[in-house]
Structure formats: C-alpha cells, structure tokens
Amino acid sequence: MIKQLLGEHKINENEVFNLLSSLSETGAEYSDLYFQHSVAESWVLDEGIVKDGSYNISHGVGARCVSGDKTGFSYSDDLNIKAIKGAVDFAKGISNSNSSKDPEILKTINYPTKYAALSPLDSLTSKEKVDLLREINSIARKEPKVVQVSASLSGAYTEVLIASTDGVYQIDCRPMVRVSVTVIVEHNGRIEQASSGGGGRYDYGYFARNSLAETYTKEALRLAFVALESKDAPAGKMPVILGSGWPGVLLHEAIGHGLEGDFNRKGSSVFSGKVGEKIASDKCTIVDNGTIANRRGSLTIDDEGTPTQETTLIENGILKGYMMDKMNGRLMNKPSTGNGRRESYAHIPMPRMTNTYMLNGKDHFEDMVSSVEDGIYAKNFDGGQVDITSGKFVFSANEAYLIKNGKITTPIKGATLIGAGDEVLHQISMVGDDLKLDPGVGVCGKDGQSVPVGVGQPSLKIDMLTVGGTQL
Structure with missing residues (x-):
C-alpha cells in the first residue's frame, strides 16, 4: 500500500x-x-x-x-x-x-x-x-x-x-x-x-x-x-495487594515513564544517574518487551527503524538501564533499545514504552492474602494521575476488596492508591507466580502524543501504602 x-x-x-x-x-x-x-x-x-x-x-x-x-x-x-x-x-x-x-x-x-x-x-x-x-x-x-x-x-x-x-x-x-x-x-x-x-x-x-x-x-x-x-473504602496507611494483569498500569505510569531516556538525559527523573544502584526490592525484575507476538504494544521495528527487543530495566532490584530512541541514546552514548515511537507522521519520535511488565516471582497469591491482617486487595484499576518527574501517583481501583484476618471479604468502592513509584518499589515484599498481561486496551500519553502499549505484572504485596477512601 x-x-x-x-x-x-x-x-x-x-x-x-x-x-x-x-x-x-x-x-x-x-x-x-x-x-x-x-x-x-x-x-x-x-x-x-x-x-x-x-x-x-x-x-x-x-x-x-x-x-x-x-x-x-x-x-x-x-x-x-x-x-x-x-x-x-x-x-x-x-x-x-x-x-x-x-x-x-x-x-x-x-x-x-x-x-x-x-x-x-x-x-x-x-x-x-x-x-x-x-x-x-x-x-x-x-x-x-x-x-x-x-x-x-x-x-x-x-x-x-x-x-x-x-x-x-x-x-x-x-x-x-x-x-x-x-x-x-x-x-x-x-x-x-x-x-x-x-x-x-x-x-x-x-x-x-x-x-x-x-x-x-x-x-x-x-x-x-x-x-x-460494594461498600465505602477505608482510608489510611495499610498493606495493599495488587492483582495480576492490568494493575501493571501503575508500574507503567509511576515507574516506567521515569525510566525513559529523555527524562534521564535531562536529569528530571527520580531515577536519573542511578544505573547500577538498588532502587527496588530484590524481588522486582521489570522489563520492556516489544517483541511479543500480536501484543498491542509490540512492534517489529520502532518508528526509527530499529528492531524492538526485550530490555531489562530493573533486575532483582538493581537499575540496569533506560529505554532509548536514537537521539537520546546518542547523547548518552548508549544504543537505541527500539523504543523510538511517535503517534503519526505529524509527530517527532521520543523514547516510549512498548509492553512493560514485572516478571514472575515465587510467592503464591494465597500466601500474600493470608499474610495481611487488615488491608485491601486492589484487583482492577481505573484511571490515575502521575507526576513523571517525581513518580508521585494517585490511582483509582475500580474493583477492590477488604482483607480481614488473612481473608478477602467485602468489595469496596472509592479506593485510591497514593504514593511515589520509587518508594513503592522498596515496599514490595512478595511477588506472585501468576504473571498476566493486560487484555489489550492500553493507550499511553506523553507530550501530547498517544501510542498503544501493553502492561502487566504478577500479583504483588506492597507492605504499606496510603489508601484514600470514602468511608466516613
């Protein structure tokens, strides 16, 4: 054509x-x-x-x-x-x-x-x-x-x-x-x-x-x-278990954007200059992978003609590198990772995610739940807001449940998760063995451009996170 x-x-x-x-x-x-x-x-x-x-x-x-x-x-x-x-x-x-x-x-x-x-x-x-x-x-x-x-x-x-x-x-x-x-x-x-x-x-x-x-x-x-x-959600600091699959959008927004090359070249990311340093729990390994067949965020080549690849961003808690396009890679003396993306011919390319997700851990979902006396299980997410520079976020859970005495109980509404990406990474104490990718609905916005993306994760336990609720 x-x-x-x-x-x-x-x-x-x-x-x-x-x-x-x-x-x-x-x-x-x-x-x-x-x-x-x-x-x-x-x-x-x-x-x-x-x-x-x-x-x-x-x-x-x-x-x-x-x-x-x-x-x-x-x-x-x-x-x-x-x-x-x-x-x-x-x-x-x-x-x-x-x-x-x-x-x-x-x-x-x-x-x-x-x-x-x-x-x-x-x-x-x-x-x-x-x-x-x-x-x-x-x-x-x-x-x-x-x-x-x-x-x-x-x-x-x-x-x-x-x-x-x-x-x-x-x-x-x-x-x-x-x-x-x-x-x-x-x-x-x-x-x-x-x-x-x-x-x-x-x-x-x-x-x-x-x-x-x-x-x-x-x-x-x-x-x-x-x-x-559902009943009104409680508020306060408490343990939170995130479901597998689409809740990986929190990683995408609060952490993934901060690992894109342009923000790190300019020093405006909370992760700038930290390659080789421990920035997360040693249970966390996060990749960006544009090579998965038929996935929404996948590309044979990126929008600069570079073949996509699987890029390890965080490995066992250690920051390994950033996502690069050609320009930012050249300025940082790094090769492109196949992450140069643009919305259309009318836009310039920039470093963008493809399919970004956390790899499986060894923990079982049932053990996560039984370890929580009083907390919430956020199974599905709705919208959210993120400050890319600081990694601070507010996300809404459109399906969440109370956890009482190690059991999932009442569904709740109006639960928001509030925190910062770099802080949350250190609060992850359990990572499940049930990795799922989202069903193919992700759209990522950056600097006025939208591109299709994928997210995913296994279920994981965050030891302490601020929950904004609607319970009086």
Whole structure:
C-alpha cells in the first residue's frame, strides 16, 4: 500500500535517498523521513442499534533533522514530491547546523515480524461486524439488572516506510483491533457502570476464534455486579495487594515513564544517574518487551527503524538501564533499545514504552492474602494521575476488596492508591507466580502524543501504602 502510493507519485528508493541527501545538507548528525498510510474504522452499537461509525484514510510524511539535542521537523499530508521537498526544506532550515554530511547507502533488513501484514478491516463483512456487536448486546441483556449496553468495534491498518541517514530503509505493516463493552446495571435504585474489552495486532477473527465477545461481556457484567455490592473504602496507611494483569498500569505510569531516556538525559527523573544502584526490592525484575507476538504494544521495528527487543530495566532490584530512541541514546552514548515511537507522521519520535511488565516471582497469591491482617486487595484499576518527574501517583481501583484476618471479604468502592513509584518499589515484599498481561486496551500519553502499549505484572504485596477512601 505505501509502496504503491509512493509509486503513484514517482517516489522510489533513489528519490528517497535524494531527499535524505537534501536533509543532510545542513550537516545534521541524523535525519530521517517517515512515510505513513493508515486506514481506520469504528462501529458503535447502543441499545441494539448501530448509532455511530467512522471510516478514515490518512497519509503523509514527516521530515526530521537532529543536531545535538535540537530537532528541525516538518510534515506534509500530501505525498507529491513538491510538497515533500517543501517539508524537507523547512525541517533543514531550522536545524541550525552548518556543515554537510552524506547519508549512508540505504539497506533493508528482514527482521522477524511480530504480526501478520494483513488489514483487519477486510477480515469480516459489515454484517459480521454488526453481528459481533449484537451478540454482545444479546448476552448482556439476559441479565435482568442490565438497563443499558454499549459496544464498539474498531480496527486499523497502518503501513510505514522509514528511511534515515544511517542507512535504514524499512517498511512495517501494522494491524490493530479492539472491542469494548460497557454495561449499566440497576438494583434497588442503585446504578453502577462497568466496562471491559481487549484486542491487539490481529484481525477481527481473533474475537470469534476465542469467544471473546462473551468473555468481555461477562467480565463487564461481573464488575458491575461487584460494584452493586460494594461498600465505602477505608482510608489510611495499610498493606495493599495488587492483582495480576492490568494493575501493571501503575508500574507503567509511576515507574516506567521515569525510566525513559529523555527524562534521564535531562536529569528530571527520580531515577536519573542511578544505573547500577538498588532502587527496588530484590524481588522486582521489570522489563520492556516489544517483541511479543500480536501484543498491542509490540512492534517489529520502532518508528526509527530499529528492531524492538526485550530490555531489562530493573533486575532483582538493581537499575540496569533506560529505554532509548536514537537521539537520546546518542547523547548518552548508549544504543537505541527500539523504543523510538511517535503517534503519526505529524509527530517527532521520543523514547516510549512498548509492553512493560514485572516478571514472575515465587510467592503464591494465597500466601500474600493470608499474610495481611487488615488491608485491601486492589484487583482492577481505573484511571490515575502521575507526576513523571517525581513518580508521585494517585490511582483509582475500580474493583477492590477488604482483607480481614488473612481473608478477602467485602468489595469496596472509592479506593485510591497514593504514593511515589520509587518508594513503592522498596515496599514490595512478595511477588506472585501468576504473571498476566493486560487484555489489550492500553493507550499511553506523553507530550501530547498517544501510542498503544501493553502492561502487566504478577500479583504483588506492597507492605504499606496510603489508601484514600470514602468511608466516613
């Protein structure tokens, strides 16, 4: 698709090389071009009727020159050669470098792919897509307490061509699908809402092959019914057990961002300059892994053409390194770890997470629970806020329970977890053997850019954490 589109504008590999040569005339240490073509759709069913939908096609190119820590960048949503040359001239015009440097000969490397290079939008007919959403509605409506059901199906297919002055000439074809379910239930005048869903780099058949319409719907119902029974959460400092899977979003936000290269190069992260130091409990090993097949956060290559990898960030409590893109890696004398990511051709890349999670420990969930006299079990998370510089966070638990005398008891609502990432790492005393990754719903925001990510963890025990509650 991307080659055909460029071919229509008579842009071949030689022309791309010439454009890179023009970008390099200012003597930039590094320059690149990022061509992108994307097709995306969404279907929304509400009250058994398809009430909303969209279909979008977009394409464009971003041109970038990098000199030291300064970047010249421009983009065009028109792929004719005149428009691209205009973007190139603008980018190199603000790069503030004086000498000239020729680009390396372009070469393509066949890296092992992490997903099929097929558009998911064609994997079901329009009728089959609507039938999938109606199945969700039908399953949910069997429960008499359900008063409203909303379901959505979305898919996208993106092809990118990345060419750079260090010789990269790579194409990547990236599918993405997602299903979301929201139910509202009512009982004795009390109304609660809950959501579920998932996806990844698959075609739409992934949902049918694994009966996921039913799985997601039943999970949304389960969460809603738990909420109907919940009591106000207590407040104070207490032991907290975090569930496996999606609660890894706390690690992503409160710790993962602080391990991205740009924050550490600038010295603005609480983890800056601490490689080789003990920053966590020796039970903690945390990795960022962009190589897991079909995962939402996975990439065959990052948005600078570097193959993704599994990067150990923390090993047995010791900080091992940071996530790098090319620019920050060069400035810190480190190689890129395949974490250069951008939202689209209209954005510059920066160090971003892919799939970030804590590895399994040796503790059993039952032993964690039995070790707590008075605390809470936060099984599922909702939204949260984080100060990346300090690692301080506030997260809401949308499914949580009291732990009394070593047993999980009453469901609670309104529990918020308050702390700082670097402090929490030292408070982890037990790490479970039940690692799970999230179902494929993560979206990460940074500097106005959003990218798909994955999170995960085994269940773990934090010895002491501040819980903000609603109990009077």
